Amino acid sequence: MRCRLRSAAGAALGLLWVLVLQPVSSAFAAAAQSSGAPLAILYLAGAYPKAQYLSLLQTEPDDDGEAGARLALNEINLTGRFVGRQYALDVVRLKPGADVAAEAKPLLAKFDLVIANLAAPDLMALAKTPEAKDAVILDMRTSEDFLRQEQCARNVFHLPPSTAMQADALAQFLVAKGWRRWLLLRGPAAADAAFADDIRLSAARFGGKIVEDRRYAYDVGARRVDTGYQQIQRQMPLATSSAPPHDVVAVADAADLFGDYLPYNTSESRLVVGTQGLAPVAWHPAFQEYSALQMQHRFEIAAHRPMTERDYEGWLAVRIIGEAVIRSGRTEAKSLGDFLRGDDFGVAGFKGQALNFRKWDQQLRQPLLLATPLMVVSMSPQEGFLHPRFLTDTLGIDQPETKCRFTQ
Amino acid sequence: MSIHAMRLTSALIFVAALIADGAVAHASQIFISNERDNTVTVLDGATLSIIKTIPVGVRPRGIVITPDHREVLVCNGDSGDISVIDVERLEVSRRLDSGPDPETLALSPDGDTVYVSNEDDSMVTLLARADGAVLAKIPVGIEPEGLAVSADGKTVIDVSESTSMAHFIDVPSRTVVANVLVDARPRVAAFSPGGKDVWVTSEIGGTVAIIDASMHKVKAKIGFDLPGVRKELISPVGLQFSLDGASAFVALGRANRVAVVDVATLKVTKYLLVGDRVWQLALSPDGKTLYAVNGLTNDLSVIDVASLKVLRSTPVGRLPWGLAIKP
Numbered sequence: 151m152r153c154r155l156r157s158a159a160g161a162a163l164g165l166l167w168v169l170v171l172q173p174v175s176s177a178f179a180a181a182a183q184s185s186g187a188p189l190a191i192l193y194l195a196g197a198y199p200k201a202q203y204l205s206l207l208q209t210e211p212d213d214d215g216e217a218g219a220r221l222a223l224n225e226i227n228l229t230g231r232f233v234g235r236q237y238a239l240d241v242v243r244l245k246p247g248a249d250v251a252a253e254a255k256p257l258l259a260k261f262d263l264v265i266a267n268l269a270a271p272d273l274m275a276l277a278k279t280p281e282a283k284d285a286v287i288l289d290m291r292t293s294e295d296f297l298r299q300e301q302c303a304r305n306v307f308h309l310p311p312s313t314a315m316q317a318d319a320l321a322q323f324l325v326a327k328g329w330r331r332w333l334l335l336r337g338p339a340a341a342d343a344a345f346a347d348d349i350r351l352s353a354a355r356f357g358g359k360i361v362e363d364r365r366y367a368y369d370v371g372a373r374r375v376d377t378g379y380q381q382i383q384r385q386m387p388l389a390t391s392s393a394p395p396h397d398v399v400a401v402a403d404a405a406d407l408f409g410d411y412l413p414y415n416t417s418e419s420r421l422v423v424g425t426q427g428l429a430p431v432a433w434h435p436a437f438q439e440y441s442a443l444q445m446q447h448r449f450e451i452a453a454h455r456p457m458t459e460r461d462y463e464g465w466l467a468v469r470i471i472g473e474a475v476i477r478s479g480r481t482e483a484k485s486l487g488d489f490l491r492g493d494d495f496g497v498a499g500f501k502g503q504a505l506n507f508r509k510w511d512q513q514l515r516q517p518l519l520l521a522t523p524l525m526v527v528s529m530s531p532q533e534g535f536l537h538p539r540f541l542t543d544t545l546g547i548d549q550p551e552t553k554c555r556f557t558q
Numbered sequence: 559m560s561i562h563a564m565r566l567t568s569a570l571i572f573v574a575a576l577i578a579d580g581a582v583a584h585a586s587q588i589f590i591s592n593e594r595d596n597t598v599t600v601l602d603g604a605t606l607s608i609i610k611t612i613p614v615g616v617r618p619r620g621i622v623i624t625p626d627h628r629e630v631l632v633c634n635g636d637s638g639d640i641s642v643i644d645v646e647r648l649e650v651s652r653r654l655d656s657g658p659d660p661e662t663l664a665l666s667p668d669g670d671t672v673y674v675s676n677e678d679d680s681m682v683t684l685l686a687r688a689d690g691a692v693l694a695k696i697p698v699g700i701e702p703e704g705l706a707v708s709a710d711g712k713t714v715i716d717v718s719e720s721t722s723m724a725h726f727i728d729v730p731s732r733t734v735v736a737n738v739l740v741d742a743r744p745r746v747a748a749f750s751p752g753g754k755d756v757w758v759t760s761e762i763g764g765t766v767a768i769i770d771a772s773m774h775k776v777k778a779k780i781g782f783d784l785p786g787v788r789k790e791l792i793s794p795v796g797l798q799f800s801l802d803g804a805s806a807f808v809a810l811g812r813a814n815r816v817a818v819v820d821v822a823t824l825k826v827t828k829y830l831l832v833g834d835r836v837w838q839l840a841l842s843p844d845g846k847t848l849y850a851v852n853g854l855t856n857d858l859s860v861i862d863v864a865s866l867k868v869l870r871s872t873p874v875g876r877l878p879w880g881l882a883i884k885p
Contacts, residue, residue: 225700228680229721232699232737441719441743444701447659447678476722476739498720498742498762502812503790541788 188236189481191471192261193219194254194276196268197246204373204410215267215290216241217453218461219468224452226472233476239468250275258282262483265467267460270294277303286483286490288470290463295344298511298547302554307490308513309463309470313345315546316430319518319530320400320423321352322544326532329397331361333390333420335412337403338367345425346402356535361394368408386415393417400424427522430530433462434521439529442500466499473497508543511554515542586843587884589630589643590851590858591618592875598632599874600648603842603883606860606872610648614641620662623882624687625669630882633660633674640672645884654690657683662880664705664714673714675702682716682727694732698725704746709753713771717744717758724758724767726774736774740767745795746838750821751803759794759808766794766808768824780824787813796838800863801845809836809850816850818866828866832859837878843885851878
């Protein structure tokens with residue numbers, strides 16, 4: 151009820167704002183015109199099957215990610231109006247199964263700033279296109295470690311946390327709580343194996359113990375059926391039974407085949423963490439610290455729905471471009487790329503500190519949230535986990551461990 | 559949820575009533591907005607004991623006292639209004655409609671006009687203090703925050719957090735005449751003694767920008783380098799000049815320090831260790847004492863300006879945000 155009221159009031163005020171802004175913006179019109187055409191940004195989105203969730207309450211919005219990017223575009227254009235700089239976002243949605251490299255070629259002739267809402271294989275294909283050599287590609291979708299390791303690319307900057315960062319964020323919290331014994335349950339997908347392997351590494355790194363590393367495949371079949379909880383109530387205890395003593399069940403089930411069935415259905419009375427239960431995320435619609443509440447309000451007024459993690463990444467991508475342009479005074483991709491890699495770059499992302507890129511793999515440094523579906527529980531890095539340079543470098547692949555060798 | 563909140567409020571009123579019974583009139587009083595408690599704590603400036611806890615609206619943050627010291631105004635972000643506290647009676651006497659999500663406010667030198675930053679709709683709203691009439695709405699950048707008013711009342715500075723700018727508002731014409739880019743997430747603006755410069759703290763940028771008030775250009779920037787404290791934790795927010803104008807105090811947020819800056823040389827001369835996430839600062843009317851509210855430790859640090867020593871701390875409400883002082 152309150153949310154709805156807020157949105158209605160916000161829409162009305164948004165209108166007012168546009169009207170009142172007119173005379174002010176005209177004062178800056180001269181400056182804006184002098185800098186010529188708006189700086190063009192390409193938003194390139196792949197067409198992938200929507201995420202399927204076990205809960206009816208969870209859905210992937212049609213404009214997931216794009217809504218965040220669009221909001222940020224308005225924001226950087228407002229800032230830009232004050233300094234005579236405008237931006238345009240060209241949204242290109244690929245067809246399912248599209249050949250990304252072929253599609254990208256003509257686009258790269260026009261754009262050298264690319265926000266990539268692309269899955270890992272497509273992102274790699276884009277990055278390897280010769281025409282993309284001097285482009286700046288902001289990855290707003292992937293978490294795969296290999297894209298930041300052996301397959302890293304000089305023209306790609308990764309905004310979402312890697313799975314290694316996610317696993318470390320979770321591990322630090324569990325160790326800080328003294329819950330050191332983890333029953334690891336890995337789903338059948340390659341992504342599950344990768345995340346589970348990261349959890350193993352995190353355990354070794356921070357002093358957790360994997361009491362058992364269990365593979366579990368559950369054929370979810372139809373998610374929407376009008377009976378079945380009885381079966382779940384038998385199967386989930388089986389999946390977690392006869393394990394050595396453990397404090398939590400750590401689940402790696404990116405496709406949500408069974409993970410959301412686990413809470414309250416485990417054999418022992420244990421909490422569930424990982425891809426479900428308490429999950430490490432970059433953003434959460436209930437996050438309100440560090441002025442995030444303002445962001446949540448603003449997004450809901452604009453998009454009429456809560457802000458997802460992908461919306462945040464889209465928002466952040468556009469804000470990173472705006473920040474780099476305004477601070478460096480440059481607009482060519484090559485200079486902007488250099489600026490993003492440099493020591494002077496930092497973007498505000500509602501995490502209480504400036505976020506910047508690691509030089510060794512171009513991964514954005516960031517604190518991560520640990521959240522349940524309704525609440526943000528904690529933020530990592532946890533207190534006491536130290537690093538000689540950035541505390542956030544206790545999350546993920548640090549410089550000595552990197553396998554990334556930029557070839558360009 | 560609401561029942562719980564009501565119980566909490568009535569409990570606070572009850573406690574406050576008990577305390578108020580024993581209170582007598584004191585010279586100086588410190589009013590502190592507690593963002594989480596929906597209250598304003600009133601402390602006796604001499605003893606630092608709590609005189610009263612006044613329930614206000616939801617999510618109180620920005621707080622100022624009028625030049626005649628008769629009223630304290632508090633922005634209630636989530637109720638979208640301003641609670642006006644009668645300083646004699648120590649209770650909310652009326653409320654002003656502020657527009658959505660007011661975060662901070664400032665007063666014209668004569669105290670008749672209230673400037674409010676509305677975080678959700680990127681506006682600075684001008685209200686008549688007497689009756690709350692909206693005099694003007696001035697569009698600024700995204701997430702407007704700190705406000706500063708020049709001594710002659712002709713210029714108002716608003717900083718917008720998400721646009722990272724200080725907007726210079728010409729009061730007679732009610733227009734923005736200049737927009738000055740500063741480091742990321744500016745929070746507080748203050749005119750330097752004499753009014754030639756405007757100082758702006760940047761929470762995420764970790765700096766204080768010094769803007770020439772007539773040229774509208776950043777002429778210097780102060781950074782902070784604390785041994786043993788990570789750069790990313792240095793988040794300047796509160797800003798207060800000493801009475802003689804020789805020193806500036808900068809609250810460094812999660813670095814848990816107040817920096818002392820020599821205004822002549824712009825060098826940091828000392829860092830004072832206070833509580834967690836130190837937020838806003840205020841000076842006692844005689845200029846001898848600096849007060850700092852610490853958001854995460856729920857207390858107020860008391861600093862002796864002459865010796866630059868933290869004398870003591872005293873508990874206040876939860877998430878103390880800002881403070882105003884009645885002489």
